[in-house]
Amino acid sequence: MNFLSTIKPAFPAYATAWDKLGWWAVRALCVFVLIYLLVPILAIIPLSFSSSSFLAYPMPGWSLQWYHNLFTSAEWMRAAKNSFIVAPAATLIATVLGTAAAVGLARGNFPGKGLVMALLIAPMVVPVVVVAVACYLFFARLGLADSYTGLIVVHAALGAPFVVTTVLATLQGFNHNLVRASLSLGAGPLRTFFKVTLPVIAPGVISGALFAFATSFDEVVVTLFIAGPEQSTLPRQMFTGIRENINPTIAAAATLLILFTTALMLVLEWLRGRRR
The missing domain is CATH 1.10.3720.10 (MetI-like)
Structure with a gap:
């Protein structure tokens, strides 16, 4: 028997508040883990538009030259x-x-x-x-x-x-x-x-x-x-x-692969929804 189950009969409002607090804590933790996993991946996307010849922040400017280099x-x-x-x-x-x-x-x-x-x-x-x-x-x-x-x-x-x-x-x-x-x-x-x-x-x-x-x-x-x-x-x-x-052409290729993989995952989720 846990603590919440003990206090619920005597303090229903207090227990409900703890339930809501726990629920929001779990959601906040999930969001933090998601951001922690996604930020390193998403950080490569702006670098693919950098005018610099190196993969580094801060970027001196914006350019599409690396996508041009990729496709040529x-x-x-x-x-x-x-x-x-x-x-x-x-x-x-x-x-x-x-x-x-x-x-x-x-x-x-x-x-x-x-x-x-x-x-x-x-x-x-x-x-x-x-x-x-x-x-x-x-x-x-x-x-x-x-x-x-x-x-x-x-x-x-x-x-x-x-x-x-x-x-x-x-x-x-x-x-x-x-x-x-x-x-x-x-x-x-x-x-x-x-x-x-x-x-x-x-x-x-x-x-x-x-x-x-x-x-x-x-x-x-x-x-x-x-x-x-x-x-x-x-x-x-x-x-x-x-x-x-190493040059930002790799970042351009990585960005396109991220978009392609994301599209595959969206299709997969759509298929799962149809199966349900």
Whole structure:
């Protein structure tokens, strides 16, 4: 029994005031934590409009020269093109395989099911550098290092666990009688999946696909090991720029990535609202 529950019967007004004070304290703490997390991220946005050649405050003036440099640089444009090649391809593979695995795990009841689930979500918990080193050693023997194929395969493996978990969560509330009714009316398993199952679990599939896309688009460690100079992505180009030549072009690229990621999160929240 806590203190508030003890004083509520005798002093209801006093207890109510304490409840309100505690509620506002929790809200203030949440706002403080949110500001603490967002300020370092948002601080980079004004620097992308700085007229200075260095990432430093105070800024001497405002300029769009770094956005112009970003969109006219061959290296940055090649990196952006590679990111929009690798991420959609990896997302497609991860979504198809992750959805199939989630449906199979939800419907099946077989020995070793827990082990299979652990293997599927292992890329989420294993340190990325371990995955990168292992994939590099394995792909080097197969000739897939320094190739789009190897990079897409690894990014798909990193994104698939997000699809598996989100689709499995959606399938928890799925009414399997709908599948039985469809099969009893003469529809085949494939037609039943596309006409009955997929429309119901679509919000979970799309949510998982967005997570897989964000994982692939922002990934840098595996790219450093697997990709060659021609497969450099935006995160790798930013890492290279920070290591070799720091200028506000990196801030401009980071600002665009922040806006892009924010748009993905807004779409995800909209899908969650539809699922509810």
